[in-house]
Amino acid sequence: MDLELTLDRVAHGGHCVARHDGRVIFVRHGIPGERVIARVDRGDEKKRFWNASVVKVLDASPDRVPHFWEQADALKAEQRETLPIGGAEFGHISLARQRALKGEVFREQLSRLGGLDADAVGFDAVEAVPVAGWNDDASNLADDGLGWRSRVSFSVTSDGQLAMHPFHSNELVTVGEMPLAAQAINDLKLWETNFRGYERVEVAAPSSGQAPLVVLIPRSSNKNPKLPQGSAITQASGVVVIQQTRGSAGDGRGSLHTLRGRSDVTELAGERELQVTGEGFWQIHRGAPRALTEAMLEYADPQQGDSVADLYAGAGLFTAALADRVGLTGHVLSMEGAPGTSADAAHNFANDPQVIVTRGRVERALTHAMRGGSLDAVVLDPPRTGAGKESVAAIADTRASRVAYVSCDPASFARDVSYFAAHGYELRKARVFDLYPHTHHMEVVGLLAKNEA
Numbered sequence: 001m002d003l004e005l006t007l008d009r010v011a012h013g014g015h016c017v018a019r020h021d022g023r024v025i026f027v028r029h030g031i032p033g034e035r036v037i038a039r040v041d042r043g044d045e046k047k048r049f050w051n052a053s054v055v056k057v058l059d060a061s062p063d064r065v066p067h068f069w070e071q072a073d074a075l076k077a078e079q080r081e082t083l084p085i086g087g088a089e090f091g092h093i094s095l096a097r098q099r100a101l102k103g104e105v106f107r108e109q110l111s112r113l114g115g116l117d118a119d120a121v122g123f124d125a126v127e128a129v130p131v132a133g134w135n136d137d138a139s140n141l142a143d144d145g146l147g148w149r150s151r152v153s154f155s156v157t158s159d160g161q162l163a164m165h166p167f168h169s170n171e172l173v174t175v176g177e178m179p180l181a182a183q184a185i186n187d188l189k190l191w192e193t194n195f196r197g198y199e200r201v202e203v204a205a206p207s208s209g210q211a212p213l214v215v216l217i218p219r220s221s222n223k224n225p226k227l228p229q230g231s232a233i234t235q236a237s238g239v240v241v242i243q244q245t246r247g248s249a250g251d252g253r254g255s256l257h258t259l260r261g262r263s264d265v266t267e268l269a270g271e272r273e274l275q276v277t278g279e280g281f282w283q284i285h286r287g288a289p290r291a292l293t294e295a296m297l298e299y300a301d302p303q304q305g306d307s308v309a310d311l312y313a314g315a316g317l318f319t320a321a322l323a324d325r326v327g328l329t330g331h332v333l334s335m336e337g338a339p340g341t342s343a344d345a346a347h348n349f350a351n352d353p354q355v356i357v358t359r360g361r362v363e364r365a366l367t368h369a370m371r372g373g374s375l376d377a378v379v380l381d382p383p384r385t386g387a388g389k390e391s392v393a394a395i396a397d398t399r400a401s402r403v404a405y406v407s408c409d410p411a412s413f414a415r416d417v418s419y420f421a422a423h424g425y426e427l428r429k430a431r432v433f434d435l436y437p438h439t440h441h442m443e444v445v446g447l448l449a450k451n452e453a
């Protein structure tokens, strides 16, 4: 069903809100203020909320620009009678307006879920981040929002072609480029290799300049995965297979074996080189490690001799900076839940006596690891779901006076801020970074400080 709609404000998740016959409709691929024809894609008569996607623009916003990627362009997809692939749902909006919309979402989430005014915590505007490695000169880089992804995950069609999914769809659309990905990933031309027998292909282009690592996830029917043939495979620094059981090798519920070359990549964290194995977590945007570390240090403000914790630490991006700041007289508790990634952290800090790498889930392991002791500062960087009540309570029990909270979801961030408030922590400052250009996602860094009664 096609409806003529006037699009109202932006909503979290990459939609504009519209109303029709008393019903709220969440519309993708539009811009607030536009008059459009939108196709309802999830429209059960009984539901109060519908989802729709723009198929024609009647009155365009001055901020509408030609989409940089034909396969993700909703209007071109309509002409081809296909669906646009997901992952670049803001590509039809100027970057300046994308950032303004993300700022509106942050304000709205912080107010609705955290009960706070973004102005009161010094939030001004979403900040652009140059697509540059830690030690690269960023002064002459174009701000076009392309080439930032150092990690990409592709699906595979049953006949072995690389593909991506449209939003909320099981359909697969084959791809022959990924404009958001780093040049090193596009240069591999993975789409020229046949990946029959595999379900997913992930690729990581490390900041050290090593050739990318290819991670293959086989179909459950593929009991004896073989090395695919193609130039992408010979150019990669390594090809590993992750046989999944219920989770992933990162979770310790899968097994990882190497088909060719290396099974890890080397990432740069300032002066340090960190090992990240297989599909272990590393910040996706090439400029994120530096931008987030600097913001985290500004807020956590670790001093020589301090005792601090890096929670949800991954392979140790923030642990590295904290270890250098607190020095040999300080202590860093680096806590990570995924066994493979925690093993990387143990390897990465084997020569730093001030770092204690602990594998465990923060909500259960932090209290045990603290044994009633206290900390000067805590850094946390949980997954999209946020920290949650139990972890926030355990963090509050450390009596840290400063908490630097790094988050990739403004909703779970705002919710957790309200949990922190119940323990006497106040959000004092917040910055928002555009680490996912052309998508609706954003990265928030907040400073929570203990109210001195």
Ligand SMILES: C[S@@+](CC[C@H](N)C(=O)[O-])C[C@H]1O[C@@H](n2cnc3c(N)ncnc32)[C@H](O)[C@@H]1O
Binding pocket: 281, 282, 283, 311, 312, 313, 314, 315, 316, 317, 318, 335, 336, 337, 338, 341, 360, 361, 362, 363, 381, 382, 383
């Ligand atoms: C957003 S990443 C941050 C990693 C690291 N700070 C970085 O910047 O590279 C979140 C990490 O938390 C881990 N994780 C997820 N849930 C966890 C939990 N309940 N307890 C501990 N770690 C968890 C994930 O495995 C992942 O490595």
